[in-house]
Amino acid sequence: MCLILVAWQVQPHFPCVVAANRDEFFGRPTAEADWWPGEAGILAGRDQQAGGTWLGVTRSGRFAALTNFRDPAVADADAPSRGRLVTAFLEADWSTEQGLREIAKRGKGCNPFNILCSDGVELGIYESTTGAARTLGPGIYALSNHLLDTPWPKVQQAKSRLAAALDELPKAAAMLDLLRDAEPAADEELPRTGVSLAMERMLSSAFIHGEAYGTRCSTIVTTDTEGAISFAEWSWDEDGALAGMARYHFHPESAGAARA
Numbered sequence: 001m002c003l004i005l006v007a008w009q010v011q012p013h014f015p016c017v018v019a020a021n022r023d024e025f026f027g028r029p030t031a032e033a034d035w036w037p038g039e040a041g042i043l044a045g046r047d048q049q050a051g052g053t054w055l056g057v058t059r060s061g062r063f064a065a066l067t068n069f070r071d072p073a074v075a076d077a078d079a080p081s082r083g084r085l086v087t088a089f090l091e092a093d094w095s096t097e098q099g100l101r102e103i104a105k106r107g108k109g110c111n112p113f114n115i116l117c118s119d120g121v122e123l124g125i126y127e128s129t130t131g132a133a134r135t136l137g138p139g140i141y142a143l144s145n146h147l148l149d150t151p152w153p154k155v156q157q158a159k160s161r162l163a164a165a166l167d168e169l170p171k172a173a174a175m176l177d178l179l180r181d182a183e184p185a186a187d188e189e190l191p192r193t194g195v196s197l198a199m200e201r202m203l204s205s206a207f208i209h210g211e212a213y214g215t216r217c218s219t220i221v222t223t224d225t226e227g228a229i230s231f232a233e234w235s236w237d238e239d240g241a242l243a244g245m246a247r248y249h250f251h252p253e254s255a256g257a258a259r260a
Contacts, residue, residue: 002145002215003179003206004055004065004116005158008123009138011166016118016223019162019175020065022054023208024216026238033219033233033246040091043231043248045217052083055219056090057231061120061252063221064089064099069112069129070145070193070203082113089117096122100133114143120223120252145203146191153185154206172220172232179218181206182240209240227252 002023009015022045024030029048036042044056055065064086085107089099096119103115103126112129125141125148126133140163141148142155149155158178165174185204193200208214219233228251235244 002067002203002208003154003158004067004143005162006116006123006141006143007139007162007166008136008141010140010163011169012225014166014169014222014224016063016123016221017162017166017169017175018055018063018065018219018221019158019179020055020219021179021206021208021215022217022219023203023214025213026216027212030216032217032235032244033231033248038091042087042090044086044090045233047081047083050081050083052081052085052087053090054083054086056086057221057229058090059250059252061223061227061229062090062118063120064115064117066113066115067143067145069114069127069147070195071112071129072194075111079111080109082107082110085110085113085115086117089115095119096124096135100124100126100135104128104131104133114148116141116143145193150191152191152204153189154181154204157181158206169222170224170230172222175220176218176234179206179215179220182209207240211238214238214240 004020007017031046033045041059042056044053057063066086085103114127116125122135124135142159144155161178168174182205184201190200217235222230231248233246237243
């Protein structure tokens with residue numbers, strides 16, 4: 001997952017809004033979003049190579065999503081999967097603050113990462129490179145492959161466009177448009193994260209389109225003032241064309257949820 005946007009307690013009718021892109025190698029096997037078996041009631045895509053997920057919600061209203069911290073110098077191919085940290089939070093009954101502490105302990109052997117999580121009451125973030133864990137107040141937040149709200153071009157542009165798109169809810173077209181923005185940043189605005197200039201350029205857009213690597217799916221999740229959760233996920237192929245779509249709408253207090 002390389003871009004996560006959250007509008008937390010900003011829109012009066014939708015107190016939690018999440019818009020996110022998952023960027024990954026096209027050859028990595030992935031299952032599209034669906035309800036997982038088990039009592040936790042997890043709705044998420046699944047990484048079929050290492051297990052776990054990059055973003056998910058639960059029937060009880062929990063949420064978690066993760067990005068990698070881009071630093072090629074410290075990448076360890078044998079490190080445990082970071083996606084299992086998302087699963088651990090979704091499966092547990094931790095409060096947000098408890099979850100951040102648990103993730104800090106469980107993530108010590110992992111490659112660098114950031115995770116946003118919510119128990120439905122509070123929103124929090126843990127950044128493994130700094131060891132900082134904190135809850136977040138009302139606001140619009142963006143997370144790419146650095147720290148929360150690092151002013152990379154795509155982070156700043158996406159935050160601004162999300163703020164405008166909130167007025168169009170429950171319509172999600174404007175949010176999907178910002179997630180599909182494939183315009184790269186100007187070279188003079190690019191961050192320097194240890195990869196080549198060509199790679200920095202390719203990774204600088206919200207929607208990434210490379211030969212072997214790119215945006216695999218876009219996800220929008222909204223929670224309204226009644227607690228009802230809407231989950232929509234678009235899957236993309238190597239050409240950036242639509243390859244699949246999943247929609248769900250449910251209420252955390254209900255016994256089940258239907259696929260739309």
